[in-house]
Amino acid sequence: MKVIHKISPVLILAGYFYVLYEGYFLCQFGGVRYHGQKMAVGAAVMAVGFLFWLITRKKAKEQQAGKKQYLWIAELVAAGAATIICGAAVIRTAIPYNGALSWKIYEWRRINDESSSKDNSDTNKEENEPEIFNGTETETETKTSGNIRNSDTWEFNAEDGDMYYFINDITGYRLNVVDAACGSRLL
Structure with missing residues (x-):
């Protein structure tokens, strides 16, 4: 149980990183079906890791009562850094002509402008x-x-x-x- 409890945060982080990575590629190149399926796999890995963590947390608390947990801080820093890096990359794809997301935004704005101009x-x-x-x-x-x-x-x-x-x-x-x-x- 102790090994599973140590592996569960790694699974959660690995799934999270994979979802962010595929989300960036979705925004950069498009392909909702292809990258969406990969993001679903990453979300499933996160869910399995979270389920393992929930199951093993009581026993792990009893075993690690006196130990300090610096690993959690490192995991939070890694998750924060990945979020900032991938978030900046996704924002970059929204800038005109830098990715599929920018073309989607342009299309949504054009459709919105056309519908409002039809009224007038x-x-x-x-x-x-x-x-x-x-x-x-x-x-x-x-x-x-x-x-x-x-x-x-x-x-x-x-x-x-x-x-x-x-x-x-x-x-x-x-x-x-x-x-x-x-x-x-x-x-």
Whole structure:
């Protein structure tokens, strides 16, 4: 029983280290099925070690009543160091282009952004797409576009905050600038 009690913390630590190791490779390269099965093996080794420790702890306490246990401190330091090292490696894989985890995070953010933009798709189309004028001009377009007809570039109109570009005297584009309040004008 004494030998089993000494082996059980080693099994727990070995299983823990293996789970951390495979977790890092899962984050770095992906492959949930492959690395997930290996992580399950490591978790099973940890569980067996913990079960052995629970079974043998009463008898071991009686035998080691006067002995100091420096081994526990060493085991805790080793587990802490492994956690910090593997945790830093996993965080590194989350940085863009450093691993499969970064691509998963990018995918989750893109899906989240797409779902939120679908809710506002009608307003975004109206605000961000240039309007096409064909022949008929309203009073506003006539008033603002008189001085910028036949221009080679987009022209800014300070009266309404829009950008105009005319191909000829009849056809032109108006772009409603929506980022003006933020200090930038994106086309």
